[in-house]
Amino acid sequence: MLVLVPWAVLVLVWYGVSRSGLINPGLVPTPLQVGERAWALLVHGHLARDMLWSTERVLVGVVLGTVLAVPVGFLLGWYREVRRFIDPVINFFRALPPIALIPLVIVYFGIGELAKIVILFYAAFFAAVIVMYEGIAQISPIYVRVARTLGATDGEIFRRVIVPLAVPHMLTALRVALGVAWATLVAAELLAAREGLGAVIENAATFFQLDIIYVGIISIGLIALVMDLALRAVARRMVSWQERIGS
Amino acid sequence: MSAAATRIVFDHVSVAFRTAGGLLPVVEDVSWSIANGEFVSIIGPSGCGKTTMMNMVAGFVQPTTGRVTLDGAAITGPGPERGVIFQEYGVFPWLTVEENIAFGLRLRANRAADDERRATCSRYMQLMGLNEFARSFPKTLSGGMRQRLAIARAYAVKPEFLLMDEPFGALDAQTRSQMQNLLLDVLQQEEKTVMLITHSVEEAVYLSSRIIVATARPARIREVIDVPFAYPREESLHESAAFGELRSHVRDLVMKEYAMQQRQQGAAAAGH
Numbered sequence: 001m002l003v004l005v006p007w008a009v010l011v012l013v014w015y016g017v018s019r020s021g022l023i024n025p026g027l028v029p030t031p032l033q034v035g036e037r038a039w040a041l042l043v044h045g046h047l048a049r050d051m052l053w054s055t056e057r058v059l060v061g062v063v064l065g066t067v068l069a070v071p072v073g074f075l076l077g078w079y080r081e082v083r084r085f086i087d088p089v090i091n092f093f094r095a096l097p098p099i100a101l102i103p104l105v106i107v108y109f110g111i112g113e114l115a116k117i118v119i120l121f122y123a124a125f126f127a128a129v130i131v132m133y134e135g136i137a138q139i140s141p142i143y144v145r146v147a148r149t150l151g152a153t154d155g156e157i158f159r160r161v162i163v164p165l166a167v168p169h170m171l172t173a174l175r176v177a178l179g180v181a182w183a184t185l186v187a188a189e190l191l192a193a194r195e196g197l198g199a200v201i202e203n204a205a206t207f208f209q210l211d212i213i214y215v216g217i218i219s220i221g222l223i224a225l226v227m228d229l230a231l232r233a234v235a236r237r238m239v240s241w242q243e244r245i246g247s
Numbered sequence: 248m249s250a251a252a253t254r255i256v257f258d259h260v261s262v263a264f265r266t267a268g269g270l271l272p273v274v275e276d277v278s279w280s281i282a283n284g285e286f287v288s289i290i291g292p293s294g295c296g297k298t299t300m301m302n303m304v305a306g307f308v309q310p311t312t313g314r315v316t317l318d319g320a321a322i323t324g325p326g327p328e329r330g331v332i333f334q335e336y337g338v339f340p341w342l343t344v345e346e347n348i349a350f351g352l353r354l355r356a357n358r359a360a361d362d363e364r365r366a367t368c369s370r371y372m373q374l375m376g377l378n379e380f381a382r383s384f385p386k387t388l389s390g391g392m393r394q395r396l397a398i399a400r401a402y403a404v405k406p407e408f409l410l411m412d413e414p415f416g417a418l419d420a421q422t423r424s425q426m427q428n429l430l431l432d433v434l435q436q437e438e439k440t441v442m443l444i445t446h447s448v449e450e451a452v453y454l455s456s457r458i459i460v461a462t463a464r465p466a467r468i469r470e471v472i473d474v475p476f477a478y479p480r481e482e483s484l485h486e487s488a489a490f491g492e493l494r495s496h497v498r499d500l501v502m503k504e505y506a507m508q509q510r511q512q513g514a515a516a517a518g519h
Contacts, residue, residue, distance in 0.1 A: 142335055146333070146339075146400075149401075150327055150330075150350060150357075151326065151351060151355075152356070156355065160354075161339070164341040241340050241384040243340070243386040
């Protein structure tokens with residue numbers, strides 16, 4: 001129950017701000033108004049459908065991005081020589097905000113579903129690949145040496161030593177990619193999307209429906225939070241062997 | 248220990264590492280050998296090249312000139328007949344205690360049937376006092392237990408040699424002395440040919456059948472000392488007069504080499 005305390009505080013502060021009169025009350029809907037609007041949109045509107053669209057786009061982008069980031073991260077992390085050449089290129093692309101690429105993506109991929117997936121894929125890939133290769137590069141060589149002295153072949157070392165040591169980094173890469181993908185979602189849905197939480201926010205902004213903007217933002221936060229919690233639960237089971245500070 | 252077969256031979260071995268400042272000689276013209284069943288300790292100043300000697304036997308480092316051979320054939324890489332125990336243990340954190348011991352037995356090089364593997368695991372868990380921790384991850388083990396696990400894991404694949412690089416260096420004095428006795432015990436039950444790298448004169452004299460005192464870098468052989476005490480050895484050996492005499496002799500030699508190493512480092516520092 002204690003985990004609810006900071007949320008309660010947040011809602012109280014929100015109430016306080018909207019009631020204080022410091023800000024024009026027309027500009028800050030109360031939590032109750034936002035809640036009622038969310039309920040109305042869920043029951044009578046398309047909020048559930050929009051959530052589903054956004055979630056699906058994020059998941060597809062993140063899965064594709066991470067699936068590619070894992071092997072690439074492996075190569076970069078394991079082969080120092082490859083890293084020297086490729087690292088600057090990766091950093092160049094990583095520094096570009098995905099939003100800056102939207103005009104180009106529209107030119108090449110149009111404004112359909114594919115364009116949004118491309119943007120999310122781009123964001124997820126570059127976030128995940130860095131985490132992955134930094135993690136792999138830090139694997140202590142002693143485990144490889146030990147395995148070798150026990151008679152392991154290169155293939156066995158990869159399967160039985162490198163892969164298990166890479167799993168925690170894979171999960172972290174997935175988490176980081178998810179975070180970045182949600183952050184990029186609204187931008188991706190600016191590509192003339194009619195469905196999705198980004199579109200909900202955009203449309204509401206056009207009609208100055210502040211309460212709907214709040215509903216959209218909070219929905220994104222909630223879904224991202226639930227996904228992160230789920231992933232962490234999976235991670236706890238898969239890498240329970242890890243030593244953690246403060247656990 | 249009469250006329251046991253010679254197994255490992257260092258034949259005029261030198262090693263030099265390439266560094267930014269040019270070639271750094273680490274081992275210089277070393278010739279010696281290990282016979283079957285011997286327990287040979289190499290003792291000398293830190294950074295003198297002792298570990299490099301062990302790494303050549305383990306197969307991690309190749310000599311620059313000369314040859315290191317096992318039963319007459321040059322050593323070109325690691326192999327399961329040479330078990331290595333590292334100071335930093337190297338137990339696999341993602342595997343339980345039992346799975347760590349079983350690791351080598353699941354490899355193609357020494358694959359064992361399921362029941363044989365289980366039997367080997369429980370035997371070494373018993374021997375190393377790890378029974379209660381079969382399903383624990385290494386993060387829950389103390390340093391001494393981790394090192395016992397590393398030894399159990401090495402023993403499980405039945406190596407003929409144990410190569411140990413400062414295996415007890417990170418342990419507190421009591422645990423260290425316990426581990427020395429445990430090692431002697433295990434060696435009584437299953438004989439191995441052992442090469443031990445150590446800083447500790449006490450440890451070298453207590454455990455070894457032969458001690459090689461290495462010089463300051465580059466490592467050469469300062470003196471080879473046969474340790475006359477019979478196995479099995481007991482804790483009380485530490486108190487005997489003969490032990491004390493041998494210990495001071497070895498200590499004198501080692502201290503001289505330490506002093507030499509200090510002077511070299513001082514000179515090198517002054518030269519910069």
